[in-house]
Amino acid sequence: LASSEASVYSFHGQSVREERPGIIEGQGVMASNGSASSHITLNNGRQMPVVGLGTWQAAPGVVGAAVDAAVRGGYRHIDCAYAYFNEKEVGDALQKLFKEGVVKREDLWITSKLWNDHHGPEEPFKCLETTLTNLQLEYLDLYLIHWPVPLNKGYTWPLQPHMFDTTRSIKEDTKETWQAMEKIAESGKARSIGVSNFSAKKLEDMMEYAKVVPAVNQAYSPLGTWGTSGVKINLLDHPLLTKIGEKYGRTPAQVSLRWGVQMGNSVLPKSTKAERVKENLQVSDFSLSDEDMSELEKLEQTRFLQGTFWVNDSGSFYKKAEDLWDGEG
Numbered sequence: 001l002a003s004s005e006a007s008v009y010s011f012h013g014q015s016v017r018e019e020r021p022g023i024i025e026g027q028g029v030m031a032s033n034g035s036a037s038s039h040i041t042l043n044n045g046r047q048m049p050v051v052g053l054g055t056w057q058a059a060p061g062v063v064g065a066a067v068d069a070a071v072r073g074g075y076r077h078i079d080c081a082y083a084y085f086n087e088k089e090v091g092d093a094l095q096k097l098f099k100e101g102v103v104k105r106e107d108l109w110i111t112s113k114l115w116n117d118h119h120g121p122e123e124p125f126k127c128l129e130t131t132l133t134n135l136q137l138e139y140l141d142l143y144l145i146h147w148p149v150p151l152n153k154g155y156t157w158p159l160q161p162h163m164f165d166t167t168r169s170i171k172e173d174t175k176e177t178w179q180a181m182e183k184i185a186e187s188g189k190a191r192s193i194g195v196s197n198f199s200a201k202k203l204e205d206m207m208e209y210a211k212v213v214p215a216v217n218q219a220y221s222p223l224g225t226w227g228t229s230g231v232k233i234n235l236l237d238h239p240l241l242t243k244i245g246e247k248y249g250r251t252p253a254q255v256s257l258r259w260g261v262q263m264g265n266s267v268l269p270k271s272t273k274a275e276r277v278k279e280n281l282q283v284s285d286f287s288l289s290d291e292d293m294s295e296l297e298k299l300e301q302t303r304f305l306q307g308t309f310w311v312n313d314s315g316s317f318y319k320k321a322e323d324l325w326d327g328e329g
């Protein structure tokens with residue numbers, strides 16, 4: 001991400017939280033405030049646990065076990081989405097945990113995301129209902145617009161001809177969709193609402209009509225999303241992460257996650273391996289020194305997932321990746 005981007009946006013006197021991605025070699029700027037707590041307070045006063053389990057590309061058949069291991073191991077935040085196509089199994093795992101008395105619904109933070117083919121004034125309610133049915137929950141803690149990319153009904157990925165809904169501009173589409181999200185918040189079915197993959201420019205545009213300021217603009221892939229989505233750089237192999245990790249007796253993954261937490265952000269590591277799930281939660285019991293945060297400051301911040309699957313010369317609003325991010329990197 002561009003070094004000028006703050007982790008908390010301020011709009012109309014309220015803050016929009018950003019969950020940050022990973023880091024790679026190069027130039028960049030990171031703050032080192034040294035402090036971290038187990039929760040983040042959103043602009044509506046709600047408390048979101050800083051470490052959440054990611055569930056993207058956690059395949060059916062294993063995602064339930066990952067959620068089970070995570071909650072039994074102390075996670076209280078699960079990051080889901082309609083388009084991960086695994087919410088039913090996540091829901092089954094949660095029900096089992098509730099029934100066994102491992103955790104209560106009110107002690108968990110569950111996020112999900114509105115998929116691109118359900119934008120507009122009415123469709124968001126239908127997408128939310130499907131998600132709630134699959135997760136077997138009465139409400140979400142956080143509901144996000146997944147991408148500023150309207151698609152025709154029934155489309156997910158990969159990119160296909162005619163999948164983009166170009167009947168409205170991005171601005172109009174976002175306005176209609178956000179106003180539906182506000183009604184969802186009013187209904188209590190989502191206690192906080194926000195966005196994901198939005199540039200600062202798109203957030204600014206929303207301020208022309210938003211009655212509710214987004215509580216979160218989700219960024220992600222705090223471990224560099226290695227092994228998924230064709231990403232070729234293995235962040236966790238970076239020698240600086242190894243070197244700093246050795247100093248604290250921590251793994252490169254823990255250093256990367258701790259950096260995110262110490263920056264004041266929440267992090268959403270995904271793993272389906274019980275040992276890693278456990279390892280990724282152990283980031284609140286050590287602090288990186290100012291010196292080490294400065295070392296990490298020298299590394300470039302980048303978006304591992306560029307959203308290039310939404311870039312298309314003929315069909316999409318976005319002809320190049322810079323258009324999607326409004327030139328913000």
Ligand code: NDP
Pocket residue numbers: 053054055056057079080146196197218219220221222223224225226227228236251253254268269270271272273276277279280305
């Ligand atoms: P992560 O950065 O969390 O990396 C996941 C990869 O790292 C997997 O290959 C995983 O393998 C591996 N891994 C996990 N823990 C460790 C460890 N301790 N040591 C070594 N390797 C490890 O990638 P994601 O892209 O999944 O991002 C995290 C979450 O963010 C997603 O799951 C999703 O919930 C959210 N997200 C949201 C997006 C959005 O558009 N809003 C887009 C992308 C992600 P294994 O499972 O085999 O352990």
